[in-house]
Amino acid sequence: MQKKLVAIVGATATGKSDLAKAMIKKFNGVAISVDSRQIYRGLDLGTGKDKSFPQKMIDILDAGEKFSVVEFQKKVLDLIEKTFASGKIPFLVGGTGFYLDSIIFERNYPAVAPDENLRKCLSKLTIKELCQKLLQKDTDSARRVGKNKRRLIRALEIIEKTGEKVPKFYARKFRYPTLLLGIEVNRDKLYQRIDERVDERIKLGMIKEVRSLIERGVSKIWLKGLGLEYRAITEFLEAKNTKREMIQGLKFDIHAFSRRQATWFRQYPEIEWLELIEYTKKDKQQLVEKAEEKVHDFVKLLKDEISKKSI
RNA sequence: GCCGGGUUAGCUCAGUGGUAGAGCACAUCACUGAAAAUGAUGGUGUCCCCAGUUCGAUUCUGGGACCCGGCA
Secondary structure (H helix, E strand, C coil), X not given: CCXXXXXXXXXXXXXXXXXXXXXXXXXXXXXXXXXXXXXXXXXXCCCCCCCCCCEECCCCECCCCCCCHHHHHHHXXXXXXXXXXXXXXXXXXXXXXXXHHHHHEXXXXXCCCXXXXXXXXXXCCCHHHHHXXXXXXXXXXXXXXXXXXXXXXXXXXXXXXXXXXXXXXXXXXXXXXXXXEEXXXXXXXXXXXXXXXXXXXXXXXXXXXXXXXXXXXXXXXXXXXXXXXHHHHHHHHCCCCCHHHHHHHHHHHHHHHHHHHHHHHCCCCCCEEEECCCCCHHHHHHHHHHHHHHHHHHHHHHHHHXXXXXX
16 A cells, blocks of 8 residues: 555635545545644634544643644654555644644654743743844854744753754655645635634634633633633633624634634645635535545556556 | 814824824734744825915814714
8 A cells, every 4th residue: 555645734714624524535534633722622612623523633632731743743643654554545634734744744853852941941031132042052043033932942942952053954855645735715705704603603602611621720821822712712701801802803813823824835835726715515515526636636646656666 | 053072094093384103904924842822024094175374284273074972
């Protein structure tokens, strides 16, 4: 069995899950979620989790636990190998570009585990001070990192632990033959869909979900660190603003998030973009058909290559 | 009808006698163990209309329109 990978990417609310659901059915695939927030149990409405079909990498941690790309990478690479062994195709689905990179490309992250104490200590310094500190030790990475406090701290953490400069690896070598399918939706329509979805989920009890997490003892700081729904609602529950303001602010935040995702995915020239014109059953079905074609061609192409080689 | 207050960016509003700003929105970019995180960058305008004063008015004066209060 030839190793091959399909990834379904796109901004939030473009319909990745629906497409994945149809694809794994059609191709007898295994869906693997690439979503940094759906890995947590109990974060359902706020993450838009779809439990109507089997997905790996969902509900694997308790709320409040720490996680990182490296752990994600380890788990998913293992899962992928198992999937290959069973003769199936893994379908990666999700919008966390950073995590996706760790799987589709050969990436090795610096072997320096996060050190909370060191981070806490460094975060007391101002950005200016951190910049100067990094500049002294590693001008290249200082230039790359800019004024981003988190990344300044991480760079210093690596230098501190390894005693060496931050390694750079911009290699973009695919780990396996990979088909990247991207779903594209017109901006205005996407924003509209995002807004509708927020309203729907509020009605379904998204605020209650967050409240009960807090009641169960999940840290508010941790919840706010998740961003978007969990941050907005936690702050609302702390009575920082009105419900109306919270909802509008959340919608804007998700718009911005979807833009950041779009920026991320634009990095990949290999993506085969499929456009969803309208959020109608008909257009969604058409999207599924187009995607099926692409996957079909991809699988066939690989088989042809193998048979050529064996001749 | 009278008396106040207002009219400036898509929204909420600051401001100045030398044609303008903030926050949000919007747009672009970055991203090497926090990534739904964290940052960087950018454009936006008949300054309500008409006339007057002035070298020059968005700013001052007069008139008008519209909005919001209060009193009738």
